Amino acid sequence: MGKKTKLNGHTILLLITIALFIVLYAGGCIAYGSKGFTHLQTFLNILITNAGLICVTCGLTIVMLTAGIDISVGALIAMDCMILAVGMRSGMNAIVMVLIVLLIGVAFGMFQGFLVGYLEIQPFIVTMAGMFFCRGMTAVICTDQVSITQQTSAMFYAWANAKINIPFGGYINSKGKYMVPYIRPSVVIALLLLILTFIMLRHTKLGRSFYAIGGNAVSAAMMGLNVKQIKMKAYMLSSIFCSIGAICYCLNTMAGSVSQALGLEMDAISSAVIGGTLLTGGVGNVLGSFFGVLINGTISSIVKTNGKLASSWPNILTAALLFLFIVIQSVFAMLRNRKK
Amino acid sequence: MKKDSFWKRVTGWSLFLPVVSLLLVMAVNIIHDIAVGANPLSFFMITLRQTTGNGTILYGRIIDILNRGSEVAILAIGMTLVVSSSAGTDISVGSVMSLCASFCCMLLAGYGVSSATTLACPLIVGILAGILLGVICGMFNGTLVAYFGIQPMVATLILYSAARAIGLLLCNDLIVYVRNGTFGIFGGFLGVIPTPVVIAAICILVMTLVLKKTALGMYIQSVGINGRASRIAGLNSKRIIFLTYMLCGLFAGIAGIVASSRITSADSNNIGLYFEMDAILAVALGGNSLGGGKFNLAGSIIGAYTIQAITTTLYALGVSSTQAPVFKAVIVILIVAIQAPPLKAYMKRRNMAKQVKGAA
Numbered sequence: 005m006g007k008k009t010k011l012n013g014h015t016i017l018l019l020i021t022i023a024l025f026i027v028l029y030a031g032g033c034i035a036y037g038s039k040g041f042t043h044l045q046t047f048l049n050i051l052i053t054n055a056g057l058i059c060v061t062c063g064l065t066i067v068m069l070t071a072g073i074d075i076s077v078g079a080l081i082a083m084d085c086m087i088l089a090v091g092m093r094s095g096m097n098a099i100v101m102v103l104i105v106l107l108i109g110v111a112f113g114m115f116q117g118f119l120v121g122y123l124e125i126q127p128f129i130v131t132m133a134g135m136f137f138c139r140g141m142t143a144v145i146c147t148d149q150v151s152i153t154q155q156t157s158a159m160f161y162a163w164a165n166a167k168i169n170i171p172f173g174g175y176i177n178s179k180g181k182y183m184v185p186y187i188r189p190s191v192v193i194a195l196l197l198l199i200l201t202f203i204m205l206r207h208t209k210l211g212r213s214f215y216a217i218g219g220n221a222v223s224a225a226m227m228g229l230n231v232k233q234i235k236m237k238a239y240m241l242s243s244i245f246c247s248i249g250a251i252c253y254c255l256n257t258m259a260g261s262v263s264q265a266l267g268l269e270m271d272a273i274s275s276a277v278i279g280g281t282l283l284t285g286g287v288g289n290v291l292g293s294f295f296g297v298l299i300n301g302t303i304s305s306i307v308k309t310n311g312k313l314a315s316s317w318p319n320i321l322t323a324a325l326l327f328l329f330i331v332i333q334s335v336f337a338m339l340r341n342r343k344k
Numbered sequence: 345m346k347k348d349s350f351w352k353r354v355t356g357w358s359l360f361l362p363v364v365s366l367l368l369v370m371a372v373n374i375i376h377d378i379a380v381g382a383n384p385l386s387f388f389m390i391t392l393r394q395t396t397g398n399g400t401i402l403y404g405r406i407i408d409i410l411n412r413g414s415e416v417a418i419l420a421i422g423m424t425l426v427v428s429s430s431a432g433t434d435i436s437v438g439s440v441m442s443l444c445a446s447f448c449c450m451l452l453a454g455y456g457v458s459s460a461t462t463l464a465c466p467l468i469v470g471i472l473a474g475i476l477l478g479v480i481c482g483m484f485n486g487t488l489v490a491y492f493g494i495q496p497m498v499a500t501l502i503l504y505s506a507a508r509a510i511g512l513l514l515c516n517d518l519i520v521y522v523r524n525g526t527f528g529i530f531g532g533f534l535g536v537i538p539t540p541v542v543i544a545a546i547c548i549l550v551m552t553l554v555l556k557k558t559a560l561g562m563y564i565q566s567v568g569i570n571g572r573a574s575r576i577a578g579l580n581s582k583r584i585i586f587l588t589y590m591l592c593g594l595f596a597g598i599a600g601i602v603a604s605s606r607i608t609s610a611d612s613n614n615i616g617l618y619f620e621m622d623a624i625l626a627v628a629l630g631g632n633s634l635g636g637g638k639f640n641l642a643g644s645i646i647g648a649y650t651i652q653a654i655t656t657t658l659y660a661l662g663v664s665s666t667q668a669p670v671f672k673a674v675i676v677i678l679i680v681a682i683q684a685p686p687l688k689a690y691m692k693r694r695n696m697a698k699q700v701k702g703a704a
Contacts, residue, residue, distance in 0.1 A: 073497070119677065119681070122686065123681055123684040123686055123687065124684055124685050124686055125680050125681065125684050126628075126634045126635070128433065128497075128624070128634065129624075129625075129628055129634065129676070129680055130677070130680075132621055132624070132625070132676075133672075133673040133674075133676040133677045133680075134673065135621075135673075136621075136669035136670070136672050136673035136676070137669065137670055137673035137674070139666075139669050140666070140667050140668065140669030140670030140671070140672070140673065141670055143664065143666035143667045143669075144667050144670060147664070147666060262666055267505075270501060270504060270505060273498075273501060274501060274505065277498055277501070282495075283495040283497055283498050284495055314512070314513060314517055315512075315517070316508075316509035316510070316512040316513055316517070317509070319505045319506060319508070319509035320506050320509045320510060320513075322505060323501075323502045323503070323505045323506030323509075324506070326498075326501065326502050326505075327502050330488070330492070330494050330498055330499065330502075331492060333494075334492040334493055334494055337493065338493075
């Protein structure tokens with residue numbers, strides 16, 4: 005019984021997501037092969053630009069599994085980046101700043117989790133207030149754009165520019181030079197986090213508790229789970245992952261500014277939804293969310309490679325995909341209900 | 345005993361919290377005025393003032409709050425209905441506002457024109473087309489939520505990200521200016537009164553009448569409390585949810601036209617930015633549960649103006665517009681935490697314990 009029932013429903017949704025990513029990417033390769041879309045580096049660039057988003061989406065998937073939502077992530081990234089930039093400008097050590105940012109993530113997530121879990125305030129309102137708070141705090145710290153240069157922190161600069169070469173998949177460019185494909189350290193962090201989250205959700209008590217609470221909080225409580233505490237932990241994890249994401253994000257942008265990561269929370273939510281996570285909780289897979297991020301990244305990469313399309317096209321295409329996905333999801337749900 | 349029951353009646357009033365928060369904001373203003381040595385009642389002063397552009401107009405901080413808060417108040421009407429019927433929020437209203445404004449200005453100026461002094465089509469056609477587009481957006485959201493059974497936030501997420509982008513496409517990535525006196529009237533002044541205030545008042549009046557004189561208000565609440573039971577009682581739950589989203593789109597369209605007329609242009613990137621948050625906040629501040637069911641329209645409207653009063657007060661206190669959200673966040677958390685169910689239950693237990701002690 006066990007194995008056969010596993011393959012329908014949401015596993016199929018995950019397979020559709022992966023298939024769609026492959027189709028999209030193959031389409032990009034066929035259409036823009038001459039512009040270098042087929043090189044391994046194009047794919048790695050998608051990973052590099054979206055490293056922060058992958059971390060954030062992992063955290064957000066956990067929160068969404070508990071039937072909650074966290075829209076404070078984009079603003080938290082902006083605040084973290086600003087703290088990193090301003091801290092390093094005033095001569096602080098990069099490692100100390102990274103630790104401070106992680107601590108802020110823990111504290112911020114704990115507070116939000118307390119409000120949601122113990123005071124039972126709607127997650128949307130709590131995290132919206134969190135969003136306002138972080139965005140405003142960023143402006144309180146500094147209203148200008150602060151950039152991190154080699155002078156302000158040599159260590160952070162070195163991290164940002166470190167290249168991890170990959171031994172295969174290189175190509176010879178127009179000047180006849182062999183280009184070795186590379187990734188940045190932020191990609192390694194993001195992928196490690198992804199694997200950790202996957203294992204945690206699959207194989208640990210805490211991970212399974214998230215699913216149980218999202219599926220049915222009342223019966224989870226009857227089973228003896230501490231619903232309030234687990235909810236709080238979900239928001240804490242989301243904010244911590246978001247802070248790790250902020251560090252990855254900062255390694256890419258090397259700056260802090262008020263308008264950074266504007267609307268990133270919606271990118272993360274749409275990635276998770278495309279990946280098959282339901283906002284009603286209890287259903288979802290962090291691997292799906294990862295492919296959701298990759299699909300979003302592929303779309304903007306295709307639009308960028310084309311070069312002639314208006315800048316608003318990635319938004320419209322992502323929205324169209326989201327539309328397609330939720331209609332497929334709802335059709336699946338209807339079919340299942342009919343079977344019952 | 346008598347005093348106690350009066351206190352209870354006041355705190356039990358459904359508009360208690362929204363009104364108290366509005367009064368608090370006013371109190372802060374009065375204290376600030378006394379502190380800087382100005383007339384303590386200058387917050388409430390309304391004067392007639394001569395301006396170069398608009399002739400004689402009403403002037404004062406209250407008028408300013410009423411004027412600037414109009415868009416959020418208009419949005420809050422639709423948002424209240426959506427929250428009540430579907431226990432979810434429509435996060436697309438800000439983007440839809442921007443889309444409607446872009447479409448309206450595109451029609452009035454002509455495609456690809458960035459600045460027009462003569463209208464390409466009659467004013468009324470542009471305005472109605474803009475509002476109609478809002479209704480269509482509302483219908484799209486409504487279809488997804490009501491007939492496909494998709495969670496409201498995900499369904500409206502589509503237009504949240506797409507509507508603004510489509511608006512940019514319509515405007516050819518430009519800011520379209522309509523430099524024609526007649527278009528500016530909707531965000532300007534009608535005689536001495538700001539037009540947005542009049543438009544908001546009309547919207548509120550019409551909607552109140554519809555809700556009071558027809559059974560629609562009751563239907564919406566009953567669908568929100570228990571959609572299945574309402575279905576069995578003979579209500580078409582799906583159609584009612586669809587209708588609330590359509591109305592929300594309609595009000596988003598109207599708010600979009602007002603916002604764009606205020607600056608006589610369609611600035612797709614900035615019109616309605618974060619307005620969905622303010623509208624949802626207004627609903628929550630009005631004492632409405634975001635879990636659906638019973639709603640209080642008056643509360644939402646007061647909530648909308650409270651938000652604007654907070655913003656205006658912060659500006660008066662010298663806080664910059666980028667830093668203001670910090671205070672907004674703190675205020676929101678305080679207000680919502682007071683209303684939190686566990687705290688309320690705790691207070692109730694304590695009161696009961698007191699009564700038991702008194703009886704013994």
